[in-house]
Amino acid sequence: MSQRLFGTDGVRGLANELITPSLALELAQAASIVLGFNTVENGVRPKAIIAHDSRISGEFIGSAMMAGFAASGVDVWDAGLVPTPAAAYLVAATDADFGVMISASHNPAKDNGIKFLARGGKKLDDAIEDEIEKLYRAKKFRQPVGGDVGRIQVLADGEDRYVSHLLSTMPEHRRLNGLKVVLDCANGAASGVSPDAFRTLGAEVVVLAAEPNGTNINDGVGSTHPEKLQEAVVKHGADLGIAHDGDADRCMAVDEQGNLVDGDKIMSILAVAMKEAGHLKDNTLVATVMSSLGLELYLKEQGIRLERTGVGDRYVLESMNANGFNLGGEQSGHVIMSDYATTGDGVLTGLHLASEVAHTGLPLSELASRMQPTPQKLINVPGVDRYGIKDCAPLQQAISEAEEQLGESGRVLLRASGTEPLVRVMVEAAEQSTADEVAQRLARVVSEELAL
Incomplete structure (x- = not known):
């Protein structure tokens, strides 16, 4: 029995070794049936959104997948270089039948991955992934001819639509005027959208690592390497710093003193703010078993319950979807605000965290220190x-x-x-x-x- 191709977050591995053009092409052909033609009426051509982060290998992988989709009779809209949460948003906003994000998240540039998204921009269940893998291994694909093949078009305004969506999630009259924010974009997919969103809301922005060249993604920068961000926040006298990973689905923060503010602290700030505003569903935050006991004890003092899940943002999402909770995440900075997103969104999280600093008038160090992690x-x-x-x-x-x-x-x-x-x-x-x-x-x- 061959090892399962899909892991905890799609198919991921060394580009052009595991993630080859032929694998990408045939996975696209298999997914076209499971996510496209199994879910639409006869005679209707399915539509798919495809996007990628800044890895150079995303170009050949994306080309192969678009060929596979079109050859199977699926119309493809190429959203280009956008974050994973943007791809998920665009699948929902365009009423696409499914989507795919080509990214290996916080991994180095040599790696890449293929993550499918179901209708509405949601992650796939294991059973659906197994269906795709079964067809992929059996090589049972559709082969329409003539006018029944799909078209490939560019979704030229995908990035702008996503930024507009981000801005629409901010509470009325909330601006970031007066804040100085340092953004570390990891030379990845957030390099355009994150500075744009923060500046549009009035923040003074200092940008780090926003010059992707195909090979420098996550290279000593981003959420897994926050040291340069910590130095820059202090150097520029900024109010806070935000670090994204390569595909911008996570967010780590730095306070005005240069101290790291991890996902647990970020979630504690957002949970309390949402509860005070009456927006936290059932006064519950969802996090994994790896989140600090200190988070649980602090939330209890605030009248908020912590619902724990297994390790992985997919399990957080499962609990949120099953119970209607609207805030969850991981210590690593995957924060899910399900009122606005179907997946972790680092830019969204950063904007709402900065908004709390601006709204309260309190330094991030004070807001973050209220929750003390247990040794x-x-x-x-x-x-x-x-x-x-x-x-x-x-x-x-x-x-x-x-x-x-x-x-x-x-x-x-x-x-x-x-x-x-x-x-x-x-x-x-x-x-x-x-x-x-x-x-x-x-x-x-x-x-x-x-x-x-």
């Missing part, structure tokens, strides 16, 4: 049976003892790696020394009891 220790234990956690009685006993020791001021989380024989042991406690001691104790039990 944490993470230990990776290699060479162990990652599937044996639940069935190992001595380990479960050690976990119970640790939880009793920590009480309500801490927590224990053991996670199996999805790709290697490794177990991650995470402990949070009121004191760093306690977190260290408990994590090391549990890691020893894992190493001894689950050794391969």
Whole structure:
């Protein structure tokens, strides 16, 4: 049985090794059936939106996919270089049957990926991805001829439409006048839209890493490398900084003192603001098990419940969609504001965070300091049976003892790696020394009891 092609966020790998023109062409042909002709009436030609980030390989991958769509009888609108959330928005706004974003997010330029979007700009369920993969492997494609093949056209105003959408999400009379903001665009898909949106709302903008050349995306810049942004915020005396990743679906922030403000802190600020405005559905924030206990305790004080999910923004989205919650995200900066977006949107998040700084008149450092993360220790234990956690009685006993020791001021989380024989042991406690001691104790039990 071949390994599943789709991962947690589409198909991703080394460009021109795994992500080849032939794979892109045939995946497009398979997706055309599952997402197009299985969902429209006979005689109607499906429509697809395609977009890419700034990687040079996105050009040949995109060309191959457009050929595959058109050869299958799908009309294609090429939105060009736009963020992933822009692609999702455009699928919904144009009433397209589906879409595809070509990106490897925060990965280096040598990688790339193919992420399909269902009608409405939503992520695909695993079952739908499996259908696409089944047809791809079986090579069962449509081959219309003559006037039944699809057309390929340029969606020339896609970026402008997305920026207009971003501006429309801002509360009435909210402007960013008087704020100085440094934007790190990761030499990626946010390089045009993020500075445009912030400037239109009145902010004074200093721009970093907004000169994509096809190979410099995420290269020492962006949300995974915020050091230059931290230096620039202090140097320019800015009120805050915003860092995007390559496809701009995440946002990390920097306060006026140069301190990093991660996704947990950003979500805490937005959740409280939305609750005070009466906009936070069921007074609930959705986050993964990796978000700090400190976030949960702070939100509880504010009358907000934290709903936890498995690791990955797709699980956050599943919970939000199933329960109607409208704010969720990850510590890494994927923040989903589902009143305005179907996926994480780093530019949207940055605008609303800056809006809170402008509206409250308080420095970001003060807003962010209200939520204090609980001291944490993470230990990776290699060479162990990652599937044996639940069935190992001595380990479960050690976990119970640790939880009793920590009480309500801490927590224990053991996670199996999805790709290697490794177990991650995470402990949070009121004191760093306690977190260290408990994590090391549990890691020893894992190493001894689950050794391969």
